[in-house]
Amino acid sequence: MLYFDHCASTPPYEEVIDTLGEVMKAHYANPSSIHHAGADADKLISRSRSLLGELFGVKAEEWLFTSGGTESNNLAIKGAAKQYQSRGKHLITTQIEHASVYDTFKQLEQEGYEVTYLPVDRAGQVEIEALRMALREDTILVSIMHVNNEVGSVQPIADIGKLLQEYPRTLLHVDAVQSIGKLPIDLQGWGIDLLSGSAHKLRGPKGIGYLYVREGVSLTPLLSGGSQEHGMRAGTQNVPGIVASAKALRMAMQSAQERRERMYRLRQQLTDFVEAAPELILNGGAPESMAPHIVHFSYPGMKPEVIVHMLEQHGIIASTKSACSSRDNKPSRVLLAMGLGQERAASGVRISLGDEHTEQHILQLCEMLRLTISKLKPLERSAR
Amino acid sequence: MMYDKIIIRYGDLAMKGRNRGMFEKRMLQQLQLRLKDFAALTYSRMFGRLYINLNGENYALIAERVKDIFGISTFSPVVSVQPELEEIRAAALALMKAMEQEPATFKVSAKRAWKKFPHTSQEMNHLVGAHVLRAMENLKVDVRGPEVELKVDIQEEAAYIFNEVVNGPGGFPFGTNGKAMLLLSGGIDSPVAGWMAMRKGLELEAVHFHSYPFTSEKAKEKVIELAKRLSYYSGAPLKLHLVPFTEVQTTLAQSGQDPLIITLMRRAMLRITERLAEINHAHGIVTGESLGQVASQTLVSMDVIGRATVLPLLKPLVMMDKQEIINEAERLGTFATSILPYEDCCTLFLPKSPSIKPNLRFVEKVEGYLNQQKNLEQLLDEAVKQTEVLLLTPEDPEPEASAGEDRWF
Numbered sequence: 001m002l003y004f005d006h007c008a009s010t011p012p013y014e015e016v017i018d019t020l021g022e023v024m025k026a027h028y029a030n031p032s033s034i035h036h037a038g039a040d041a042d043k044l045i046s047r048s049r050s051l052l053g054e055l056f057g058v059k060a061e062e063w064l065f066t067s068g069g070t071e072s073n074n075l076a077i078k079g080a081a082k083q084y085q086s087r088g089k090h091l092i093t094t095q096i097e098h099a100s101v102y103d104t105f106k107q108l109e110q111e112g113y114e115v116t117y118l119p120v121d122r123a124g125q126v127e128i129e130a131l132r133m134a135l136r137e138d139t140i141l142v143s144i145m146h147v148n149n150e151v152g153s154v155q156p157i158a159d160i161g162k163l164l165q166e167y168p169r170t171l172l173h174v175d176a177v178q179s180i181g182k183l184p185i186d187l188q189g190w191g192i193d194l195l196s197g198s199a200h201k202l203r204g205p206k207g208i209g210y211l212y213v214r215e216g217v218s219l220t221p222l223l224s225g226g227s228q229e230h231g232m233r234a235g236t237q238n239v240p241g242i243v244a245s246a247k248a249l250r251m252a253m254q255s256a257q258e259r260r261e262r263m264y265r266l267r268q269q270l271t272d273f274v275e276a277a278p279e280l281i282l283n284g285g286a287p288e289s290m291a292p293h294i295v296h297f298s299y300p301g302m303k304p305e306v307i308v309h310m311l312e313q314h315g316i317i318a319s320t321k322s323a324c325s326s327r328d329n330k331p332s333r334v335l336l337a338m339g340l341g342q343e344r345a346a347s348g349v350r351i352s353l354g355d356e357h358t359e360q361h362i363l364q365l366c367e368m369l370r371l372t373i374s375k376l377k378p379l380e381r382s383a384r
Numbered sequence: 385m386m387y388d389k390i391i392i393r394y395g396d397l398a399m400k401g402r403n404r405g406m407f408e409k410r411m412l413q414q415l416q417l418r419l420k421d422f423a424a425l426t427y428s429r430m431f432g433r434l435y436i437n438l439n440g441e442n443y444a445l446i447a448e449r450v451k452d453i454f455g456i457s458t459f460s461p462v463v464s465v466q467p468e469l470e471e472i473r474a475a476a477l478a479l480m481k482a483m484e485q486e487p488a489t490f491k492v493s494a495k496r497a498w499k500k501f502p503h504t505s506q507e508m509n510h511l512v513g514a515h516v517l518r519a520m521e522n523l524k525v526d527v528r529g530p531e532v533e534l535k536v537d538i539q540e541e542a543a544y545i546f547n548e549v550v551n552g553p554g555g556f557p558f559g560t561n562g563k564a565m566l567l568l569s570g571g572i573d574s575p576v577a578g579w580m581a582m583r584k585g586l587e588l589e590a591v592h593f594h595s596y597p598f599t600s601e602k603a604k605e606k607v608i609e610l611a612k613r614l615s616y617y618s619g620a621p622l623k624l625h626l627v628p629f630t631e632v633q634t635t636l637a638q639s640g641q642d643p644l645i646i647t648l649m650r651r652a653m654l655r656i657t658e659r660l661a662e663i664n665h666a667h668g669i670v671t672g673e674s675l676g677q678v679a680s681q682t683l684v685s686m687d688v689i690g691r692a693t694v695l696p697l698l699k700p701l702v703m704m705d706k707q708e709i710i711n712e713a714e715r716l717g718t719f720a721t722s723i724l725p726y727e728d729c730c731t732l733f734l735p736k737s738p739s740i741k742p743n744l745r746f747v748e749k750v751e752g753y754l755n756q757q758k759n760l761e762q763l764l765d766e767a768v769k770q771t772e773v774l775l776l777t778p779e780d781p782e783p784e785a786s787a788g789e790d791r792w793f
Contacts, residue, residue, distance in 0.1 A: 019792045027788070034600060043787035050784065051793055243792050250793065 002361055003317045006293055007149055007178060007352035010203045016248045020205055024240035031237050032226060041239045048246035052210065055253050056187050059215060064229045065242045066209035069177040069198030070100035071222075073143075075233065076173045076194040076211060077104045079219025080141050081113060087169055088138025094118045094126050095337035098149050101175050102333075105143070118144075123285025124153030124338050128163055135163075141171045146185070147178035150321050150334045150350060151284045152294025154183065161191035171217060177201055180210070181252030182260055182292060193217050197249075199241070203355075204248030208241040263292035263353050266362050270295045270351060273366040279373050279380075281344060283335065295351045298335070298344040299373070301381040307349050310372045316365060319350050387443045387461040390450065391546070392434040395457045395554055403560075408434075410557035411455050418449050418619045447550065452617055454583050455560075456552030460535075464542040467501055472508075472543045473515040476534055479547050480516050480523070489526035490516070490547075494536040501538050512536055556585030558618050563587040564668035564698060565661045567653065568624070570607045570726070573672030573701055575718040576709050578614050580700035581670040589664055590614070590622060591657050593629035598733070603726040605783050608776060613718050616778040625660055626772040629653075632763050633733055641750050643739040646680045648750065651692035652764060658693045659768045668696040674709065675702050679738035688742045 003011070012020075023044065029037035031045055046060070053060035066072045081091060093105050095117045105115045116134045118126045126144060135142075142164060144155050157174055164172050173194035176185060181202040187195060194217065197210035213219060213232065225234030252259075264287070274282045274297045283296045299307060304320040311318050321332045335345035351365070394411060412427060412434060419425055424439040425446075436446070443461050450459055463479060465471040480490070494508030503511060512534070513525060537544040566578045568590040578588055592607045604626065615622035629652075636648045657669050673681045680689060690697050701709055713719035754760040 015791075023788065023792060036601070039601065040787065043784040044792075046782070046784035047787040047793060050782065243788065247793055 001315050001317060002364060004351045004353065004357075004365065005317050005319045006354040007201070007350060008319055009200050009206070010354055011356070012200075012205060012244075013203045013248055013251055015251070016204055016244045019247050020240045020244040023243045027239055031239055032228060044239055044243050045237055048242050051246045051250055055250060056185070056212070058187050058212065061230065062212055062215055064211040064213060064233055065237060065245070066211050066229075066233055067207055067238075068209040069098075069175070069196055069201070070209070072196035072198070072209040072211040073098070073100040073173075073175055073177075074104050075219060075222050076196055076213075077101065077141065077143055078108065078222060079232070080171050080173065080194065080217070081108055082220035083218055084140040084171070085113075088136075088140045089113045090116070090136050090139045092116045092118060092131065092134050092139055092142045094120060094144055094155075096120050096124060096148050096150070096153075096334040097143070097145055098175060098177065101143055101145065120153070120337055121285075122339050123289060124148055124151045124283075124334070125285065125289060126155055126160075128156065128159050131160060132163060135167060135170065139167070139170045141173060143173040143175065145175040145178070147176075147183065147291040147294070148334060149178045149294075150332060150348070151296040151338070152178075152291040153284050154179070154289055154291055157192070158186070158190045161189075165191055178291060178294075181249065181256055182263075184256070187212060187214075199245035199248055202248055202252040204245040204252075205241050207238060208245035210245070210249070259355055260292045262355075266353055266357055266359065267292055267295055269359060269362045270353075270366065273362075273369070277369070277373065279377070280369075283338070283340065283344070283348065293353045295353075297349055298340070298347045299349065299376075300343045300347050302347050302376055302379075304347050304349050306376065307372055310375065311368055314368045314371070316368050319352075321348060321350065386463060388438050388464055389462040389544070390436040390438065390443070390446065391460045391462055391544075392436065392450070392456055392552075393458045393460075394432075394434075394455050407455070407557060407560060410560050414453055414455065414557050414619060415450075418453055419446060422446060451550060451552055453557075453619070454553055454555045454585065454617070455557035457554050458549050458551055460546040460549050462544050462546045464544050467498060467538050467540065467543045469503065469511060472536060472538075472545065473512055475543075475545050476512045476536065477516050477519050479545060480520060480532070480534065483532070483547070486520070486522065487531035488522070489524050489530045490532040490534055491525055491527045491530040492516070492534045492536060494538065496538045498538050498540040500540070508536060508538070553583050555583035558582060558620065559585065559587040561585035562668075563589065563664070563666040564670050565625075565657050565664070565666045566590045566670040567657065567672070568592050568607055568610060569672065570603055570610065570722065571672065572713050572719060572722040573674060573677075573709055575610045575614060575672075575722065576712045576716065577670055577672035577700045579617055579712070579716050581698060582614070582618050586668075586670070586698075587618070587620070588614070588622065588670065589625060589660075589666060591625045591627060591653075591660060593627045593653055593656075595630045595633050595733075596628075598630065598633070600726055602724070606721055606724050606726055608774065608783070609721045610718055611774075611776045612778050612780055613716070613721070615776050617716070621775045621777045623664070624774045624776055626774065627656055627660075627767050628770050628772075629767060632656075632760070632767055635754065635758050635760060635763060637733050639750055639754055642735040643737060644742055644747060644750060645733060645735050646738045647685060647688055647742045647747055648754075649733070650680050650685075650689045651747070651751070652760070654689065654692040654697075655764050656767050658695055659764070660771065661695060663768075668698050669693065670698045670700070672701055673699045674704055674706070677706065679740045682740045684741045685739075688744045688747055691744060 027041040029041050031041040049063050050060040052063040109115050118130050120126050171193040174192050175196050177198045180197040193214045195212040199208040200206040219232050221232050223234040274280045280297045284290050331345035422441045424441050426437045428435045463475045465475045492509045492513040494505045496505045532547050534547040564586050566588045568574045590611050611622050611624045632652050
């Protein structure tokens, strides 16, 4: 099997699996218990938290562990919206956010908040000017993803943060689920107040999310219960998951540059093929504005599920849109927002790369794509 | 800003008499020790002041450390230029413009120490002042109460210009007044008392009493954290004595004299500390007591408790209000640790109504009885013997740093 769905989930590092098992076996006590066994488990969480602080050059206390990217996004957005509603009820996000952000804003709209959804250009990027125009006195939160999970466009977070320096009452949340461990992130330099991540996207375990909450920012908790995670996230912590996720993050971040360069080369190899194939249209912008691990193209006139299933028959795993919304059959909201039209928006295929891939694998993939296209060609909607 | 020197001023009063030379030497040693990471720095002594020559090192990073060094009353970053009018004017203006918040008023105070300089001090005040005023529209001169005083010191080798005076902690250089023991409980007060004692030139060794299993391990970790913070201010490793107090405390709790438990406990602590002081050549005991704060801190209680030792009891906070102490703790960075909810003394041992007016004779009688029946003195000796000593520095790793197996991280 050739797995090309790293945006959806990744194969965990061997060492991470070992850690998970060993910690699970040795430290099953509740980290909130007052006895030694509990204190030892709690120290493991502290050490994991310190590691996160160190990796991002911030304080350990500024990091929370959650159950995943979705919870991190929900907690950051709803928590900030509720906490700061006395300052205003206007929120800003983009039209291309992941469902866990987009639908959270939809929900807040029903609760009486006003939300501005910024448009993107054909390359999938928001414009700073549009954000500047949307900002108001009562804007309390701007939430913009770093890397789009569907097409891989990178948003200008540094510039956005710089603009928001002029708006000290407006918080900046960044959904960095697809960028942590792949692209550099400068929490303090970019003026980020809240940042979400997910361990299983960077070869860690499922069930663990990261959430950066800048010192001085408080969030209204989503869950009622104990005072775990600085009182912002009740519930017994997943100790083995937390330790393993910290390890995965360290491994990913320490090798990020080298892996990034490698992935960009493989990406180029694949996009060269896509651009040369007359049936396919590459989506997104110039290579330097795109994430290293995502290639997204449309096959107008073809149902993307068919391509995915045909590739699968040849042992190649790819995907249509984001896994979280791939079960519905509507055209992609993200591609529509990019102004690519119904046809292209309904025929997108996403290939996402991982560390295990080689040039040989990309060649194999290209070969299978060629084969698939030649089989499907007579069945294209326009050909009938 | 292109600062090239820092002037370090120390309190004039501190510098009188025969001790002056010793103080200055200590001050210089302290600076060298605390700034050893900045290799290019050189130091010079002039007119009862110290100069740090930056030689290209970053002023802001150095100021961050200098502001906490005991014995420094104030310091100023300085620009030096050729003793020549236009250069002085240009540097003066650049300094004023570089201020983070533009002041509304200022005055120039020039001092011509090099008499061959063509303009007098008075003339220089006008020449420099007018130049700055022309360039900064919103600025006015106020000779009586200016927001900013722009100083120009004209010497033969250079003119020194500065407009910023930063407060240091004051006091005496660390360790110039001998050594004392600090009772460090883990609460808000004792770290503040420790800082104030160190500021007066005292070297400290901290003493903490723990009563595991009546108190938790976390209480001990908290005290270690506080001691590390104190050692940042002293710039020297801090010795922390961890005294096992369980035996003594449970014995006192069974004396049948509930209202006196705290009095008896505090006296026992002083006796143990006195023994530790003798072993470690310390000559006083510093406590965080503040008059009237709790039952053991009424004047009568202080009297009865204090008589347990012959060593001087130093109580820097005795006349301070709680809020003032909290403000200090926040400034020192000990508050957040101090309020962690781990008690240093189990509530089991706290009587419902502790005596606020203990009677010395009666207390001594109870202790006499406890000596005879329960060998209290021996228990105190035991506690001293079993005291664990840690040497702490700010760089020591957090307790969690060694949690679990390294391969897991």
